[in-house]
Each structure stands twice: as C-alpha cells, then as structure tokens.
Amino acid sequence: MADPAASEASAAQPGALSVVLAGGGTAGHISPLLAIAGAVVAQRPGTRITAVGTEAGMETRLVPAAGFDLRTIDRVPLPRRPSVDLLKLPVRLVRAVRQARAIIVDTGADVVVGVGGYVSTPVYLAAWIRRVPVVIHEANARPGIANRVGARIAARVAVAFEGTGLTDAVLVGMPMRRSIADLDRSADSSGARASLGLDPDRPTLIVTGGSSGAASLNRAIAASVPDLIAAGIQVLHITGRGKRIDGDDGARFTAAGYHQVEFVDGMERVYAAADLLVARAGAATVSEVSAVGLPSVLVPLPHGNGEQRLNAASLVAAGGALLVEDAAVTPSWIRESVVPLVADAERLGAMSKAAYSQGVRDADRRMAELVLTVAGESR
Known part of the structure; x- marks a missing residue:
C-alpha cells in the first residue's frame, strides 16, 4: 500500500x-x-x-x-x-x-x-x-x-x-x-485459518464466485454442506456482496463447520487457508492461485465471450487445476469429486507443485x- x-x-x-x-x-x-x-x-x-x-x-x-x-x-x-x-x-x-x-x-x-x-x-x-x-x-x-x-x-x-x-x-x-506474490502458504496456513474463524487442523474447502458472487456455485455448495461436513471438511463460503445464503427460516444459513461470509478483505488469507479452492476462472484468480501454488477447481462463466475458459487453459493443462462446466457443479458432483479430492493429500500436493510452476x-x-x-x- x-x-x-x-x-x-x-x-x-x-x-x-x-x-x-x-x-x-x-x-x-x-x-x-x-x-x-x-x-x-x-x-x-x-x-x-x-x-x-x-x-x-x-x-x-x-x-x-x-x-x-x-x-x-x-x-x-x-x-x-x-x-x-x-x-x-x-x-x-x-x-x-x-x-x-x-x-x-x-x-x-x-x-x-x-x-x-x-x-x-x-x-x-x-x-x-x-x-x-x-x-x-x-x-x-x-x-x-x-x-x-x-x-x-x-x-x-x-x-x-x-x-x-x-x-x-x-x-x-x-x-x-506483494502479499499474494510472496505468500508462503505452508507457513501462513494456521494463522490465516485462525483469522478467518476456521479450525487450523481441519481439511478446508473455500468457495468464491468473486466480489460479485456466483449464484449457481452458491446454490450447489449450500446444498452440499451436509456431505462436506460429514466427510470432516470445513467450508468457508464467500458468497459475494448481497448474496447471503438463508435457511428455510429466512435467517442466515449456518451449520457446524460451515462458515459463510459475503466478502474477505485480503485474499492472501484465503489462499493460505485453503486446501482446495473452487472459483470462477477470472484472470486474477487463475494467476494468483498459480503464483501461490493453490490447487483449484475452476468453473468458467457460462456466458460471455469464453475468456475464462481460455484463462484457465494453461493451468489446467499443467495439472494445477480442474476445469468444470457451470452446469456440472451439482451436489452429486461435489459429493463424488470434490469430497475425495480434499481428502487426497498426495493429489493436492501434486496439483500445488504444478500450479506453482505456472506462476509469475x-x-x-x-x-x-x-x-x-x-x-x-x-x-
């Protein structure tokens, strides 16, 4: 600054x-x-x-x-x-x-x-x-x-x-x-999780649709909370400003191990805290997860000029990220693909190295x- x-x-x-x-x-x-x-x-x-x-x-x-x-x-x-x-x-x-x-x-x-x-x-x-x-x-x-x-x-x-x-x-x-470019995820993980109200020792999935949020991702993740929590995974769900997820009673949706916020100031904390990030494939996100070596699932916008798919192409080809169509991100896909991935430390480690190799x-x-x-x- x-x-x-x-x-x-x-x-x-x-x-x-x-x-x-x-x-x-x-x-x-x-x-x-x-x-x-x-x-x-x-x-x-x-x-x-x-x-x-x-x-x-x-x-x-x-x-x-x-x-x-x-x-x-x-x-x-x-x-x-x-x-x-x-x-x-x-x-x-x-x-x-x-x-x-x-x-x-x-x-x-x-x-x-x-x-x-x-x-x-x-x-x-x-x-x-x-x-x-x-x-x-x-x-x-x-x-x-x-x-x-x-x-x-x-x-x-x-x-x-x-x-x-x-x-x-x-x-x-x-x-x-520089706080992102110079980030040491391993060294900063525990402190970042504590600052975000997360358990320092629990497998961590973080989901974000960017500052504007992503309604389709929000719906799929909210519906998948029981499966994620049952697998021992804690979730930080960054919904986007004005896109709070409510429960059936109209109040903010809560669950043990599920943390919902509309915005996080300082994405370096998110990158340090996450074992896996699910996010849109905006240019900044793709570049930053590469720079810090964070495994990710990238979900391009289903509309627009197709730029997000192109943004992610090199990182996906290198093995640092998975590319998933927006319509395919469903509770069943999360249960069958994301849950086992968060638990697979060896695979996450390989993805992290591949991502870091692509970073500038x-x-x-x-x-x-x-x-x-x-x-x-x-x-």
Missing part, C-alpha cells in the same frame, strides 16, 4: 514523474492497476500517481484506501449490438474524452497506463490527442474491446497470457499485490519497468 503522505509530497515536487492509470469497475481491473502503481513508486520514489475511474466502481473505495489520488470520468459502455446505448455512444464518448483530457493536462502526465474496462477507452483516446504515450496491460486471454482499440495506439502492450492476438504484445504475467510472481515489477522506460522516452 502506498503512503498517502508520500503521494501528497510527490505531487508537490516540480519535475516529478507523472503516471496516469486508467481502469476500474471490478477488482479484476483495480487490483492489477494498484499493483502496477505500487511497483512504479517502489522503483521510482516520488512518482505522482493518478488513477482514473468512474463514480460507480469499486475504485472509489479501493484507490483512496491504497493512498493514491482518484479522478473520475463518465462511464461509457461499449455496446456489442444495436441498442439505445449505441445511439448515445458518440456523445457520451466525446464528453468522457474531454474529461480524460482535462485530467491528463492537469496532472502533466508523462505516460498513461491502461488495464481495460469502460473507463480506459476515453483515456486512451485523450492520451493520443495529447500525444502522451500509452502502455496497456491486458489481463485476459481474450482481450476486451477497450484494449483492442487501445493497442492500436499504444507504445507498449503487455499481457498476462499468451495468445491474445494483440500485436507486438510482451508477456509479463498478472500484476498482483514479478509481473508488477516487469510492468513498472515498461512504464518507466516509456515515460523516460517521452521526456
């Missing part, structure tokens, strides 16, 4: 390097953005960091909490098919580009860094208008619209996975917090080097 006092001091330094980072909406965009920002400041103390997001995203909480300045512009969705939003797009985009350009001018940006998402396109275009170089990081194996557009004008393009199709892309991995633990530093190189070339 950045020191807010240091950020304020750097803003007052004449001639200090100014880096504007664009991205927001979900943790999948904000987490790498903050990791890159932190690594840039670590490599170049005194750098002035400005993040650009929208007023509706998680960045309004997470960016200031990390000690960085946040500016906001209008949200500009990029419709994939004819709609009212498509008709409104030109006016919305022009307004957002003007807002982004004002931020770039006000901060004296030496370089713009984008991680994709709705907010990035206007910032890329504003940077191009102002002739400020752009560095892009694409987290997913299948790029989104914003980064496909931005890559055409970028000075450098970096990716977390091979095969994105982006021209001249450099593979750097997924920038993540210095992507934040690699990105910082790219950003600082481009910024230096522009001065």
Whole structure:
C-alpha cells in the first residue's frame, strides 16, 4: 500500500514523474492497476500517481484506501449490438474524452497506463490527442474491446497470457499485490485459518464466485454442506456482496463447520487457508492461485465471450487445476469429486507443485519497468 503522505509530497515536487492509470469497475481491473502503481513508486520514489475511474466502481473505495489520488470520468459502455446505448455512444464518448483530457493536462502526465474496462477507452483516446504515450496491460486471454482499440495506439502492450492476438504484445504475467506474490502458504496456513474463524487442523474447502458472487456455485455448495461436513471438511463460503445464503427460516444459513461470509478483505488469507479452492476462472484468480501454488477447481462463466475458459487453459493443462462446466457443479458432483479430492493429500500436493510452476510472481515489477522506460522516452 502506498503512503498517502508520500503521494501528497510527490505531487508537490516540480519535475516529478507523472503516471496516469486508467481502469476500474471490478477488482479484476483495480487490483492489477494498484499493483502496477505500487511497483512504479517502489522503483521510482516520488512518482505522482493518478488513477482514473468512474463514480460507480469499486475504485472509489479501493484507490483512496491504497493512498493514491482518484479522478473520475463518465462511464461509457461499449455496446456489442444495436441498442439505445449505441445511439448515445458518440456523445457520451466525446464528453468522457474531454474529461480524460482535462485530467491528463492537469496532472502533466508523462505516460498513461491502461488495464481495460469502460473507463480506459476515453483515456486512451485523450492520451493520443495529447500525444502522451500509452502502455496497456491486458489481463485476459481474450482481450476486451477497450484494449483492442487501445493497442492500436499504444507504445507498449503487455499481457498476462499468451495468445491474445494483440500485436507486438510482451508477456509479463498478472500484476498482483506483494502479499499474494510472496505468500508462503505452508507457513501462513494456521494463522490465516485462525483469522478467518476456521479450525487450523481441519481439511478446508473455500468457495468464491468473486466480489460479485456466483449464484449457481452458491446454490450447489449450500446444498452440499451436509456431505462436506460429514466427510470432516470445513467450508468457508464467500458468497459475494448481497448474496447471503438463508435457511428455510429466512435467517442466515449456518451449520457446524460451515462458515459463510459475503466478502474477505485480503485474499492472501484465503489462499493460505485453503486446501482446495473452487472459483470462477477470472484472470486474477487463475494467476494468483498459480503464483501461490493453490490447487483449484475452476468453473468458467457460462456466458460471455469464453475468456475464462481460455484463462484457465494453461493451468489446467499443467495439472494445477480442474476445469468444470457451470452446469456440472451439482451436489452429486461435489459429493463424488470434490469430497475425495480434499481428502487426497498426495493429489493436492501434486496439483500445488504444478500450479506453482505456472506462476509469475514479478509481473508488477516487469510492468513498472515498461512504464518507466516509456515515460523516460517521452521526456
């Protein structure tokens, strides 16, 4: 986490390097953005960091909490098919580009860094208008619209996975917090379990659908609690904000050995506590379980552009994770597949080694080097 006092001091330094980072909406965009920002400041103390997001995203909480300045512009969705939003797009985009350009001018940006998402396109275009170089990081194996557009004008393009199709892309991995990248699961397991209210010595399954939750996973896990508990497995079920699981009486569903929370602050504790993780195959999740060597069952979103299946492909092929279709995650499948896997220490150990071999633990530093190189070339 950045020191807010240091950020304020750097803003007052004449001639200090100014880096504007664009991205927001979900943790999948904000987490790498903050990791890159932190690594840039670590490599170049005194750098002035400005993040650009929208007023509706998680960045309004997470960016200031990390000690960085946040500016906001209008949200500009990029419709994939004819709609009212498509008709409104030109006016919305022009307004957002003007807002982004004002931020770039006000901060004296030496370089713009984008991680994709709705907010990035206007910032890329504003940077191009102002002739400020752009560095892009694409987290997913299948790029989104914003980064496909931005890559055409970028000075450098970096990716977390091979095969994105982006021209001249450099593979750097997924920038993540040092608390995750440097995690020692074995050493931190007991403390992490205690901090989460779990038994330090009991086999542990953790299930998460991400910050937004996953209704299908939530239903299957809740229905499987009796089988899991009967097998001696404790469960931490991270349901997602606003997706609490209730019992027949309308109260929060509880059971001995079953722990339900909507959100966990600090996923490194989850990764250290789990023997096995069941989760969606978002780019950050796939990259982080690889970095820490955590065996996982990955369940790609059943809709969208198929990016989550591609994100998981290399890790699954290496033997570090299982890939299961969303519709196949049923109580019977959990009973027949997950229960014996959690109890199979030898198999989990092999999966852990395979996952760790796929991990990239210095992507934040690699990105910082790219950003600082481009910024230096522009001065």
